[in-house]
Amino acid sequence: MTDRDPLLDRVIAELKQPIEVDPAARRRLLDAALAGSRRRPAAALLRRLSPVAVAAAAGIVLVVLAGPGAERERGERWTTPVRFALAAPAARGVALVGDFNDWDPDATPLEPVGSGDEWAVTVRLRPGRHAYAFVVDGTQWVPDPTAALAPDDGFGVPSSVIVIPERM
Amino acid sequence: MWPSDADLVRRARDGDPAAFEALVDRHYPDCLRYAFRMLGDRADAEEAVQDAFVRAYRSLWNYRERDQFRVWLLRILANRCRTRAAAARRRLRHLEAFAASVDRTAVAPQPNGGFGRAVQRALAALPVEQREAFLLKHVEELSYEEIARITGAGLSALRMRVKRARERLAALLEAYRDD
Numbered sequence: 001m002t003d004r005d006p007l008l009d010r011v012i013a014e015l016k017q018p019i020e021v022d023p024a025a026r027r028r029l030l031d032a033a034l035a036g037s038r039r040r041p042a043a044a045l046l047r048r049l050s051p052v053a054v055a056a057a058a059g060i061v062l063v064v065l066a067g068p069g070a071e072r073e074r075g076e077r078w079t080t081p082v083r084f085a086l087a088a089p090a091a092r093g094v095a096l097v098g099d100f101n102d103w104d105p106d107a108t109p110l111e112p113v114g115s116g117d118e119w120a121v122t123v124r125l126r127p128g129r130h131a132y133a134f135v136v137d138g139t140q141w142v143p144d145p146t147a148a149l150a151p152d153d154g155f156g157v158p159s160s161v162i163v164i165p166e167r168m
Numbered sequence: 169m170w171p172s173d174a175d176l177v178r179r180a181r182d183g184d185p186a187a188f189e190a191l192v193d194r195h196y197p198d199c200l201r202y203a204f205r206m207l208g209d210r211a212d213a214e215e216a217v218q219d220a221f222v223r224a225y226r227s228l229w230n231y232r233e234r235d236q237f238r239v240w241l242l243r244i245l246a247n248r249c250r251t252r253a254a255a256a257r258r259r260l261r262h263l264e265a266f267a268a269s270v271d272r273t274a275v276a277p278q279p280n281g282g283f284g285r286a287v288q289r290a291l292a293a294l295p296v297e298q299r300e301a302f303l304l305k306h307v308e309e310l311s312y313e314e315i316a317r318i319t320g321a322g323l324s325a326l327r328m329r330v331k332r333a334r335e336r337l338a339a340l341l342e343a344y345r346d347d
Contacts, residue, residue, distance in 0.1 A: 019201050025218070029217065033226075
């Protein structure tokens with residue numbers, strides 16, 4: 001039995017306060033979960049098909065749903081190619097960091113384009129909201145000047161945000 | 169009559185979107201609260217909850233009715249939160265490496281937002297495993313056996329995590345004891 005502590009009781013009561021649900025977030029969730037299976041979840045279909053039929057159906061789904069640029073990652077969620085670019089004429093190197101590459105400045109270097117004034121890279125992103133930034137010359141943290149700023153997340157350095165919609 | 173979670177799961181498995189929607193409405197608030205308390209960021213929490221429900225929906229065939237749906241769902245959500253918390257820690261480390269290039273005057277300390285903010289800050293100061301165990305035990309009111317199924321940790325380790333979390337939170341929030 002744990003000893004009662006009035007301070008901790010107060011802490012727990014505070015933590016139990018509900019967080020107001022954003023109806024838009026609930027709608028996004030349902031759209032994401034039910035997309036592509038409006039009539040029946042994939043699990044229900046798969047349980048009713050033989051392994052051969054499942055394999056054949058998977059091939060058909062890929063052909064039918066894979067529009068230009070879209071790919072399915074190991075049968076998981078769709079990814080969309082996104083080009084990130086930054087004008088940085090004096091830079092010696094530019095990297096892309098974001099929640100999609102664990103903010104690793106070595107993971108996604110940009111390449112100089114044309115005369116080298118612009119740096120760019122294309123990465124495939126899953127549907128959802130992604131925060132990201134550029135790192136110039138390994139030292140300067142630069143948000144994307146063409147994108148919306150992400151809300152302050154307490155890290156104290158601004159980053160940008162991009163939202164990839166679910167494929168319907 | 170109020171359908172059980174097991175009834176709703178059966179109907180959702182058979183392709184009834186309204187049944188899945190009912191499961192979402194029943195469990196979303198607790199999931200959002202857990203994710204927000206774990207991650208400290210509303211957008212991150214909403215993404216983690218969405219991710220957990222999408223994975224749950226695609227794995228309904230894998231759900232066994234002897235398990236409580238809530239515990240099964242929280243296990244998926246706890247995994248998503250752990251992954252996101254780890255990414256946030258990596259991000260913080262990288263940011264610290266760039267600290268010299270950042271205008272620190274732009275990072276003014278936040279004014280004290282009262283007890284609620286102090287609690288969230290204290291919670292964020294706990295190691296992820298302690299925060300997770302404390303929230304599942306005292307806020308989501310699960311048994312240690314259920315928490316063990318969610319986290320994969322042993323009962324003794326979980327009791328120790330909760331004990332340490334309680335001690336640390338009490339120490340961090342001592343200034344509020346006589347409020």
